[in-house]
Amino acid sequence: xxxxxxxxxxxxxxxxxxxxxxxxxxxxxxxxxxxxxxxxxxxxxxxxxxxxxxxxxxxxxxxxxxxxxxxxxxxxxxxxxxxxxxxxxxxxxxxxxxxxxxxxxxxxxxxxxxxxxxxxxxxxxxxxxxxxxxxxxxx
Numbered sequence: 594x595x596x597x598x599x600x601x602x603x604x605x606x607x608x609x610x611x612x613x614x615x616x617x618x619x620x621x622x623x624x625x626x627x628x629x630x631x632x633x634x635x636x637x638x639x640x641x642x643x644x645x646x647x648x649x650x651x652x653x654x655x656x657x658x659x660x661x662x663x664x665x666x667x668x669x670x671x672x673x674x675x676x677x678x679x680x681x682x683x684x685x686x687x688x689x690x691x692x693x694x695x696x697x698x699x700x701x702x703x704x705x706x707x708x709x710x711x712x713x714x715x716x717x718x719x720x721x722x723x724x725x726x727x728x729x730x731x732x
Contacts, residue, residue, distance in 0.1 A: 623655050623698070643714040645669035650710060654694045662691045666713060674721055679729040683720045687713060 631648065638644040646669050653662035666687060667678045678684060694709035720726040 620655050620657070623703075624652065627651055627655060640714070642669060642673045642717060643711075645673055646714050646717070647710055650691070650694075650713075654691065654698055654706060654710075657695050657698065659688070659691050659695055662694070663687055666691070666717075670717060670721075670726070674726070676721070676727045679727050680720060680725055681729070683716065683726060686716055690716070 631651075635644055635648055638647065646666050649665035649669055650662045653665055663684075667684075670676060670678055690709045690713045694706040697703070697705035697709065717726070
């Protein structure tokens with residue numbers, strides 16, 4: 594998975610270099626770049642959950658829709674892993690990662706935005722393997 598994420602970051606960095614000439618953030622331009630690059634990037638990712646998170650969340654993050662991106666990620670987890678996310682710590686970290694990605698997009702820092710999504714995929718795997726992804730904290 595690290596190789597795929599690394600390839601993805603390199604591709605988006607190259608895209609960022611060409612888009613960085615534009616001083617204003619233009620969601621339509623970034624979306625167009627994503628539409629052109631995404632088929633090549635997604636076919637290199639072997640993990641179905643990571644592929645689903647990246648394919649569904651990036652368009653929402655480009656459009657700076659934090660709630661939509663968070664929903665898409667939790668929905669992907671539900672569809673792929675068949676687990677309804679209830680862990681407050683995971684949801685809190687997910688919100689931090691999505692907001693970090695949106696902030697990076699606003700600053701035209703595509704590699705950091707992608708890194709935030711990669712962290713989200715890693716956190717998801719960690720919580721899934723620990724068996725706490727669906728646990729709701731009770732006092």
